[in-house]
Amino acid sequence: MADHDPNDRPAPPAPGASPALDGAAAIVGLVERLATAQGRDDLAGELGDLRTSLAVAPVEVLIVGGPGQGKSSLVNALVGAPVCAVGPGGVTTATTTVRWGDEYGATIWREPAGTGPAQPEAAPYGQAVGLTTASTNPANRWRLRDVELCVPSPLLERGLTLIDTPPVQQLWSPSVSRVISAMGRVAAVVLVTSAGAPLTAGELDLARLAAAACPRVIVAVNGTGTYPAWAAIVEQDELLLERRGVPAEVVPLDAAPYWNDRGGLAPGPDPGMGRLASALATGAVLDREQSRISSAVTEAFWAADRLRLRLWAEQALLGDDDAI
Secondary structure, three states: OOOOOOOOOOOOOOOOOOHHHHHHHHHHHHHHHHHHHOOOHHHHHHHHHHHHHOOOOOEEEEEEEOOOOOHHHHHHHHHOOOOOOOOOOOOEOOOEEEEEOOOOEEEEEEOOOOOOOOOEEEOOHHHHHHOOEOOOOHHHOOOEEEEEEEEOOHHHOOOEEEEEOOOOOOOOOHHHHHHHHHOOOOOEEEEEEEOOOOOOHHHHHHHHHHHHHOOOEEEEEEOOOOOOOHHHHHHHHHHHHHHHOOOOEEEEEOOOOOEEOOEEOOOOOOHHHHHHHHHHHHHHHHHHHHHHHHHHHHHHHHHHHHHHHHHHHHHHHOOOOOOO
């Protein structure tokens, strides 16, 4: 299997909209107009750049786990669309990035033949989905670096981007090492494990590495609809994580995509899937938005204060006792 470096990623398409970011941009825009009115074109330019930067940005979440744990089914259930192939031949052999798009679309990135950069190739959506599995792309013989899928899912509209990775077989293999290095730049890591047995030593090591690199780790215990004793397994997993000192949220769920005659309904009726979707939408995405908004509003406040001081100084020179 060709090595995929999750750190080497193409520029993503523009996601959807965020009312919170739009509101912050409006505040910055107001101060920008005040700066323009006072002839501070330099400050207005800085504020204009700040306002433009408050667009929806990708918030990446890495989906990891061993073979047969249901990572791809979980991604399908989250977005309400068959973005990842599942079944006996559906073992993931290439990284799949699922992000927002106004309509379904796909781009394939292959490993370059030489030292040059990877080049994008537009592909039919269904064909691109099929190229990520062991049945059609065994050992990644097509040398795919990444298959990028755009999906009009409400969960993704504010920038949430799901990265489904090939199953972890050996923790210290070169390909897994690249996934581990990518954990430091994503907003969250979701480790998918089975509700049929406690976390293995390898899974605990993977969770520990994720927690050391990423501020948010979620352990998705998959199979509550299949294994009657899942609650006991969840308790064991929580105890094992606590003993290892891993600050991870444990979410029991049943990652079964839910469909009706009109298509997929995300994340379906399973309460665990709803909890996971909420954790990603409100935890990962909103945390990133709030951090950006706080920084931008603080900069706008100080810019407004500089304008106020300048106006105060000008009015003081004019002898205006009612100066600001």
